[in-house]
Amino acid sequence: MSAAEPANALRAVPAVGTVLEDRYAADVWHAAELGVPAARGRDSVSFTSIQQPWLRQAVKRWARQRLVTGHAFNTVRAGVLALKRFSNFLAECAPSLPQPQHIDRPLLERYLAWLQPLPLAASTKSLSRVFLRALLEENRRYGWVPAVPATAVIYPDELSSRRHSLPRFIPEFVMSQLENVSNLAQLAARYRNLVVVITETGLRANDACTLAFDTVVTDSAGGPCLRFMAAKMRAEHLLPLSPRAAEAIRSQQHDVARSHPAGSAWLFTSRFAPNLPVPYDTLRRAFTLWQQRIGLHDEAGRTIHVTLHQFRHSLGTRLINAGVPQHVIQRLLTHASPEMTAVYAHMHDSTLRAEFERYCQTRVDVEGRRLGFDPTAVTANAEWVKHRLAQTNDTLPNGYCGRPPQQDCPHPNACLTCPDFQTTADFLPVHRQQADLTRELLTTAEASGWQRQADNHRKVLISLDTIIASLEALRPKDGEHA
Numbered sequence: 001m002s003a004a005e006p007a008n009a010l011r012a013v014p015a016v017g018t019v020l021e022d023r024y025a026a027d028v029w030h031a032a033e034l035g036v037p038a039a040r041g042r043d044s045v046s047f048t049s050i051q052q053p054w055l056r057q058a059v060k061r062w063a064r065q066r067l068v069t070g071h072a073f074n075t076v077r078a079g080v081l082a083l084k085r086f087s088n089f090l091a092e093c094a095p096s097l098p099q100p101q102h103i104d105r106p107l108l109e110r111y112l113a114w115l116q117p118l119p120l121a122a123s124t125k126s127l128s129r130v131f132l133r134a135l136l137e138e139n140r141r142y143g144w145v146p147a148v149p150a151t152a153v154i155y156p157d158e159l160s161s162r163r164h165s166l167p168r169f170i171p172e173f174v175m176s177q178l179e180n181v182s183n184l185a186q187l188a189a190r191y192r193n194l195v196v197v198i199t200e201t202g203l204r205a206n207d208a209c210t211l212a213f214d215t216v217v218t219d220s221a222g223g224p225c226l227r228f229m230a231a232k233m234r235a236e237h238l239l240p241l242s243p244r245a246a247e248a249i250r251s252q253q254h255d256v257a258r259s260h261p262a263g264s265a266w267l268f269t270s271r272f273a274p275n276l277p278v279p280y281d282t283l284r285r286a287f288t289l290w291q292q293r294i295g296l297h298d299e300a301g302r303t304i305h306v307t308l309h310q311f312r313h314s315l316g317t318r319l320i321n322a323g324v325p326q327h328v329i330q331r332l333l334t335h336a337s338p339e340m341t342a343v344y345a346h347m348h349d350s351t352l353r354a355e356f357e358r359y360c361q362t363r364v365d366v367e368g369r370r371l372g373f374d375p376t377a378v379t380a381n382a383e384w385v386k387h388r389l390a391q392t393n394d395t396l397p398n399g400y401c402g403r404p405p406q407q408d409c410p411h412p413n414a415c416l417t418c419p420d421f422q423t424t425a426d427f428l429p430v431h432r433q434q435a436d437l438t439r440e441l442l443t444t445a446e447a448s449g450w451q452r453q454a455d456n457h458r459k460v461l462i463s464l465d466t467i468i469a470s471l472e473a474l475r476p477k478d479g480e481h482a
Helices: 018-025 053-068 073-093 105-115 122-142 172-178 189-201 205-209 243-259 280-294 309-321 326-332 338-360 380-393 413-417 425-448 451-474
Strands: 028-030 044-046 216-218 224-230 235-240
Touching: 018 028, 018 053, 044 073, 053 073, 053 122, 073 105, 073 122, 105 122, 189 205, 189 243, 189 280, 189 309, 205 224, 205 280, 224 243, 309 326, 425 451
Parallel strands: none
Antiparallel strands: 028 044, 216 224, 224 235
16 A cells, blocks of 8 residues: 555456456455455454365355455454354364255254353354344345355344443543643654544544544634544544544644655555554554553552543543533444444433432522422423433532523523534524623723722623624625625
């Protein structure tokens, strides 16, 4: 791949016809020879451990079908590994039944029973069932091995024993050490900027390692956005960048431009192969050694180790805590389904509900009267929902807002000093009315010698006058069309 070639560009097939057929017939495939993109270190697959010749041939046909229909090369690697387990089962438990006509439902039930006690992760066992089922289904469609009986079926409810676990977010006490400027200074610049980008964006580490050099685009408001290829989704995405992430990318671009005068396709280059991106395993080792160097520990002082992927869980948890809607988090984290994002909300809601009930036991009203709360009452859930929505809309420095979320906020002035505030000409009457009121308040404050209040009103009025002038200039004149 040349330095200017995009990270996941499809290489031209170097051979066609019988030469290409020979490469697909081989027992070891190399992605580059097949014209298929693949990650470094994961660009070959071997079928040699599939002991039964008929099964090996069927798996090759299945793998080729997957590649030509756009599946990732790494998916084929995972499938071949899973199907090797089925081959091992046949060799170990059914050596006298080596032919495809013997692959019936009773034999598959024996395989499922053989697989269950193996010392493998639940997800690995699940993939073993998923890929075998896919092979059998597609064989019935394409007839690669006609002798396999139609009764050779694995049913959907036999596929997964996945347990829904909560996200493994990093506690804030530990995050404060990982985000500490002095600690980050002990990490080499290329890895430091990469870790900051992962922390701020929640990118999968492999996607972050293969970011293109020109990875930042600007939105209509001048804000920086990250353009990247999500390998797992096989799709390009755009994410808004925080100032911290944007600064890390600019710093990295400066460093790469200085060390690669001829240019580089990659934002994070390999230390030993400058024309290639930094390998994930290299980043992982550097990240592990850095944690040891800074003495990463929990609140009890015990040494702790975190993974790069946990930054992704931590970002999702922080966003939920900040009241960001789930569908927005799903887009930001490039989750394929809402269920993947829902675990953050489930965890956060359960934790906050317990805190809310404890808070309710000691709350008082404005006159100091204690307010009772019965968590078993029929209105308890409604009160909890009202509390959550009000807390999202109105964050107060000295308590919580008990106003229903449907009720307008009577204190909007703070928005007019916020750099992220946006508005349209539809709101001109509101801005004019507020400007008139602010002038009256400013006059009263100046006459009374209330300097601080006058300064605050003056800032708000300046913002309002600027906003009104801009919106009036954008508003169509009489007779003009918008």
